[in-house]
Amino acid sequence: MQFFSMAVIPGDGIGPEVTNEALKMIKKVEELHGGMKFYSEHFEWGCDYYLKNGRMMPENGLEILKDFDVILFGAVGAKTVPDYISVWELILPIRQKFQQYVNLRPIKLLRGMxxxxxxxxxxxxxxxxxxxxxxxxxxxxxxxxxxxxxxxxxxxxxxxxxxxxxxxxxxxxxxxxxxxxxxxxxxxxxxxxxxxxxxxxxxxxxxxxxxxxxxxxxxxxxxxxxxxxxxxxxxxxxxxxxxxxxxxxxxxxxxVGGLGISPSGNINPERAYPSMFEPIHGSAPDIAGKGIANPIASIWSIGLMMDHLGHDHIGKLIVDSIEAVLVDGNIRTPDLGGTATTVEMGDAIISKMAQLAVGHNL
Missing domain, CATH: 3.40.718.10 (Isopropylmalate Dehydrogenase)
Structure with missing residues (x-):
């Protein structure tokens, strides 16, 4: 059994909504693999935290994060907090302190797009x-x-x-x-x-x-x-x-289809510090709370996380599952021309992954 510790920072705007779908994918990976377990801890840091405490994360926030294996991040930014504060007091300190000097972003036109x-x-x-x-x-x-x-x-x-x-x-x-x-x-x-x-x-x-x-x-x-x-x-x-x-x-x-599709990994290749995985899109305050954000980028970020942890076959399966749902075309969020909710899109991808995993040794 492999055990991984994961810090979860959902962040602002649509961040919590898409992060929930990514966490559902993590649970499905655990279920299908059988030999992998994630222990996660949530940190409600971000702009709401800033408005209450005058800072984007606790003074010892980086110390809290440093011993995790990976970090799952949602999005940062709100109209109530200047962007240079939200970015420079949360995401950039994490990238720099933890020597996540590789920002890896695939530019791939998925099947069905x-x-x-x-x-x-x-x-x-x-x-x-x-x-x-x-x-x-x-x-x-x-x-x-x-x-x-x-x-x-x-x-x-x-x-x-x-x-x-x-x-x-x-x-x-x-x-x-x-x-x-x-x-x-x-x-x-x-x-x-x-x-x-x-x-x-x-x-x-x-x-x-x-x-x-x-x-x-x-x-x-x-x-x-x-x-x-x-x-x-x-x-x-x-x-x-x-x-x-x-x-x-x-x-x-x-x-290749928009910011709602694309994932990223902030990687410390030497693994001296945790690496962080996130969608490249922002907090999208205009649609936050409506339940219509596209979760593909966040779910695909879990695929990059699997690659980083040495399970690239699972990373590929996640991408294959996303593509299969897009090819079917029945479930699409509004940014892709459909009417599906964030949850419906996430559930469709996870369900498709369970189907594609049949007969495969994860």
């Missing part, structure tokens, strides 16, 4: 973006002075370290070695950002020498965004800095 890109099919849209997750442009360095005067100044510093870049690039190249196309694309903007990006380019070229079997290319971020739309079939593994990876993956989600 149609891309808004004409003439692009499922084989054309199946790649992964690796985003550096702990430094780069999202680094807590900078400030404001002379506020409220004509001399007011705001400065935000980007921080790129050789150590940080080498480890994310090595991870991306290693992943590319395991995939069919043996290709890696790195996002840059060295023609205009004249210190950090040339440094990044140099390291991409240097480290590529250790992976002679991988076709490596560097694209400026603006051109790369265009190529995501015009020729996505070219890509296999795409790696970028924190900001570039963030923007590219939202674009990637859009071309």
């Amino acid at each position: 149609e891309s808004p890109l004409r003439y692009k099919n499922h084989e054309d849209l199946d790649f992964v973006v690796i985003r550096e997750n702990t430094e780069g442009e999202y680094f807590n360095s900078g400030g404001r002075v002379h506020e409220g005067t004509p001399y007011e100044l705001a400065m935000q510093n980007s921080v790129f370290t050789r150590f940080g870049m080498e480890r994310i690039l090595n991870y991306a190249f290693t992943l590319a070695e395991k995939r069919k196309k043996k290709s890696l694309t790195a996002a840059t903007k060295s023609n205009a950002i004249n210190f950090t990006m040339p440094f990044w380019d140099e390291l991409v070229k240097e480290i590529s020498g250790n992976y002679p079997g991988i076709k490596t290319q560097l694209y400026h971020i603006d051109a790369l965004a265009a190529y995501f739309v015009s020729r996505p079939e070219e890509f296999d593994v795409v790696v970028g800095s924190n900001l570039f990876g963030d923007i590219l993956t939202d674009l990637g989600a859009a071309i």
